Amino acid sequence: MKNKLAKFHLIALPTILAGIVGHFSSLTKFQRAYQIELPADWGFWLRFSTLSVLKKQLRFLQKHDHWDQAALKIYLKQIQPAFVKQVSVFQRLAESFEQTQQVGSEVYTQMYVGSQLKAKKKLRLVLRQLGAVVDDHGFLQLLGTHEFARNLVPHAVFYTAFRADVWQAYPGKAGLNRDALGQRLHLFRSWIDLQNIRYIRQNYTGSTDFAKLQKYATTAKIPLDLTTSAAFHNRSAQVFRYPQNMKVQISAANTAASSNFNNARMAEFIIDLDTRNFVSEWDAYCFESDGRVDSDPQHYSKKQLYQIANTESFNYGIPKGQQHDLPAKDHTHYYLDVKHPFDPQVRQLATQAFRSPQVVTIGGPYADLIKRLPDLVSWQKIPVSQRNAVYQEYLRFCAKTGSVPGYGGFLEQR
Template sequence: MANELSTTQAAAFLKDEGWDFAAIQAYRRYVSSIFRRVVAPMKPKLALELKQNCYQIGSPLYTVMYRASRLSAADKLALILQQCTAVIDQHGFLQLGQRYSFSPTMAPHDQFLRYLRKQVQRAFPKKSLKQYATDGPHADVARKIHLFRSYIDRHNIIYIREHFAGSNDLEKLLKYGQKFHLKFDYSTGANYHNRFLSHQTWDYPKNMKIQVTKHSRMSEFIVDLVSGQFVSEWTLYQIHSNQMVDSDPMHYDLTTIAAIANTASFNYGLPIGQNVTLDFLDHHSHRRLDVQHPDDPDIRRLATNSYQTTYWQYEKDYPTGRYADIVKKGIRDNLAWQKIPAHQRSEVYDDFVNYCIQRLPLRNPGFYHYNKQRHYNGTLK
């Protein structure tokens, strides 16, 4: 009886939630295969759990249905936004309802996120996401799916913090990588995540970027070099009792919202780093989908608007500017940096940048390599 309830009667509520016939058929096959391995007394409880999983984006059951659906790529994106009752508020912030949530078991490298990313690439294949958001039949989807990235970032942070132990976020992130035998990417530039107030003077990077995985560079984490904690906009947002985000920029102090200016950003395209991915044909996708994107919320636009007297600006890469990533090859770069006394870091960093310039056209080797050369026979080579 429980099996019948969980398949036949489920078709009605699945259809109401926007699923097509192919997705519903996939649900039936999935549930039938599960029930065949479960004793009768457990079936009512399991039926309830499976229905709950339908409301958890990225759960195994949700993923099976999502992949099986024959909706177009754009309509698949619209489906998630519809299920989440996604609405852009008066301050340009995407607000989500509470009926749907991300599956607590969905890791930052999960197959569902890889598939979702592919749907964005298929739905918006040629022009920039900003252009798609300007006109056309899927303009609303383009605007909302850009803002949806922020919620994926929040989920990824929650996943790492809730599933792994450590004295700080970096230790937890590294344990996550060890558990799943993942290689991380440290090579893509992080100057957009090291912004500083425009009336101040640039000294050296405070944050590093870690992307998951080494070759996909899909989910990313911005980590404070000193504290090892994640740098995220979600540490600053005020949440109302109805779980809506207070998105009014007038309720925040511009000078204290560095985390909003420097926050991580889930990548729909492939960021260009030092690790070449030969099987990814569209190497311009990161610029089209993640850089040339629709408008950010007002609060982030306020933080990074260069037309203001005070804003959070970024330093240009060397040799035009004085920005060079301290962490480029891995955690050993950060460990080497931590050994530099705080009062010497500005001077040492300046020398590090000069060293990187002298190496051109060779790439930045990371601080560990520089520091090793710096102490070789007491001279910098």
């Protein structure tokens, strides 16, 4: 028996060694192709193991996640500094690769921005990785291997880069109505809203959602915008009396570091004027055990449909508001966000049950009450029993002057 084992080892050992040498040779070629620099004092097995892991990671990122060579090189570049510290190299490799599976993480964003894929292919790549599929009720479900990074902030570079690619891929009046990808991109806005709401609620303290949002804005040094119309977020099933909600957008002006990006009035939050909490479709939707959203419109109550009808909406285009920072011919918000493809059936039902009022500038009964933060304080001081009469006085002032100054501005001017 011992003789047989010895004979086997004599036969197998050269084969094993040849396999190792052949594999190392392929790793050396891989190292040269991607210009990977490893410390000169690294031993054979450390070099062998590191290159083996890297090669497997890049093969996965290319074949499974569909990244291009430019993005792969960005991935390698951000790992390179870890090679100086031998102890942490494998931990860094694992952490960096994990970030490639988290949309909007630091590593993922670097790869997305650095990718040389055309805009439409990049947009499609993100939706594919998230497993974006439109179900039988017209609702976009995310069923993929990737997920949003938990630390993805509402003003993130990833969002501004994604937004810029939407502009490039869908210029002109047709907007997102041009093709099936545009339809999915429209529906995808809701999932960005969910990430933004979760981030604010989970990372900041405060007695209300608005208090948490203000803390986020202060910490991130992001100015809030309250000047864009909230008419589409004050839908009512009865005769319209006065606004119940206000709109807050981030950032009030562009704060993006790159001249290629613009994050002005991108993320959006709808605030109930009484509770100061978010009004959001995601507080109405029910998740099933497999992670899908129950998208059957018949499963939702009238109270839930109110939330769905008046929900927030991430902006691919730039709403104008009263910031005066856009050229007169800029209509990206209208073409990409307002004149959009079909909503899911549940939201179609909600917006049929709850109608948005016409604005005062065209003879309607709606005028924003909140244009500045002091407006909210002034309005909340008015007893509920008097609000309808006070609002009618404010509405007449807006119609007469042709301006909508907010309730506090009205008190100053009358």
